Amino acid sequence: MRVLHTESSTGWGGQENRTLNELITMRQRGHELAVLSRPGARILERAKEAGFETFAVDMRGAIDFPAIFRLRGVIQRFRADIVNTHSSRDTQLAGMAARSIVGRRPRIVRTRHLALPITSKFTYSVLPDHVVTVSKFVENYLVEAGVPRAKITTVSTGVDFARYDRSTVAGDLRAELGLPADALLIGTVAILRAKKGHAEILDAVPTVLQRFPDAHFVFAGDGAQTANLTARIAADGLGGRVHLLGLRRDVTNILASLDVFVLPTHQEALGTAFIEAGAMGLPAVASAVDGVPEVIQDGRTGLLVPVKDGAAIAEALCKLLADPVYRRGMGANAAEFVRRKFSREAMAEGMERLYLQLLEAR
Template identity: 75%
Template sequence: MRILHTESSKGWGGQENRTLNELITMRARGHELAVLSRPGARIIERAKEAGFQTFAIDMRGAVDLPNILRLRSVIKFFRPDVINTHSGRDTQLAGMAAHMLWNRPRIVRTRHLALPITSKFTYSILPDHVVTVSRFVEHFLAASGVPRSKITTVPTGVDFARYDRTSIAGNLRQELGLPTEALLVGTIAILRVKKGHNEILDAVPLILKRFPNAHFIFAGDGPQTENLKKRIATEGLGDHVHMLGLRRDVTNILASLDVFVLPTHQEALGTAFIEAGAMSLPVVATNVDGVPEVVQDGVTGLLVPLQNGLAVAEAINRLLADPICRESMGKNAAEFVRRAFSREVMAQGMEQLYMRLLEVR
């Protein structure tokens, strides 16, 4: 099959990471793939590095006739069997461009978010089918009026070949000049309010009272960068909270940690929890949306109430105080995520859906 992925977001997060994993794994299964996004988008940069054909169009708005025509030209040039869209704007533009063609490709929209939908048109009318990354999102869309017959859940998959803790240095302590006995608690996520970094900062003083050798790692960038830096400085936490910015060495960071924490306010599924589990890390997460589909409370990690810094501190303290519990939960997490969330399982699910839609055509 020939598959064109479209994305109107210029940033890099869980949905772009999933898209790249789909590209790589579907290519290995013999399909031809390309990416269309906006100029300067990180998905184009990463796709080019991986050897995929890319197209750049400035998708300025939902009703943008010149760019709809440009999209139609790309579709006619690449001749995809399937267009897989990933955000609202590219779904509208690519969907309208495809519907202008006589023998049009099938249109699949992947819904990555656990948020209210803003346009039922981009779920029920434009696409032929909607893919959700978790059962929670599937139920959410169905409750919002999208026909359940048009929805399929294909959980996000991860390339587990990259997550072998025995072969990764995990040298973050050396990089930061910390002693080998320092306890590292970290998160890797875009710096947005809803990712819960402020709840981690709420918890830091409570944890340091019990574990003065604990250090906290924030990897990622985003709109809250300056606000978080200011709070860390104001509260005198700079010696124990380390902001690393956007990093490519995710596995090295994870291999350095003792506990992974992400008290997110909303999460469709949570690729970060899958990656942490793959590195045999116990996690502290909020009991919200699709997170319980990835984190098994008391088995692979600990689930805490939403926006509760005290609960985050108590959960982290519990894990830091019990190395045996940390090791057991980490082992359980690795076994669970490798069974349920491999990118091969994800690619097989997407491939079966595409083929079913093409058979109907």
């Protein structure tokens, strides 16, 4: 099959990471894939580095006729069998471009990565031939919003577990930060966006430090909240205890350095970050919200807390930090669980099966 992925977002986050993993694994299964996004998009850079053909088309709005014309040209030139869209703008534009092709047009699949309310039922029920969701939570939400369940398939996000082997990862973040080798390290890897819950982690920090004076926190990622978090850390006098690492490419190194992973997100369709942390054998403190309980088994692979509750986050972190045996056992459970359920091979198999069904129906 020839599959063209489109993405109008220019940043890098969980959905772009999933798309790249799907590209790589589908190529291993013998298919031809390419990526189309806006100029300067990070997914174009990463896809090109991985050896995929890329196309840059400026998508200035949901109704952009020059973009539709150029998108149709790329779809035809690439000879796409499947056009898989990932955000609202590219779904609308690429969907209209693909549907304007006379004759043997490609099948259109929209992947829904988010747990947010949808803004246009048209881009789920009419434009795409099928919708993929990353969790059962998102599938059930779309059904409630009026999208026929027969038109939806859940294919959980998968990651490359070959990268998550502690014996092959340095885990040298303590040395980089100049911290003692036995310092307790709690961290998160996520875009710095308000809904990821970094502010609530900061609410929990004083309580954790009171009980564990040698603990340190690290935030890996960048985003709109960078300035606010920097100011908050300084105002609270936590500059030597909370370290903003910025956007990092060595995520496995960061995870291998941690004792506990924490991400008290306010909304989350599934949570690739939790899968990656679990693969590295880390217990997680997470919010009991949306699709997160599909990844975190409360009391077995991590601890779930109420949304926006700094005190509950602090209590959960202290419970894990206080008992190394309990903490490591939970991390081992997390590794076994995610490797069984969230491999990228399983994701690719699910997507391949759906693509073939759509092409056979055509």
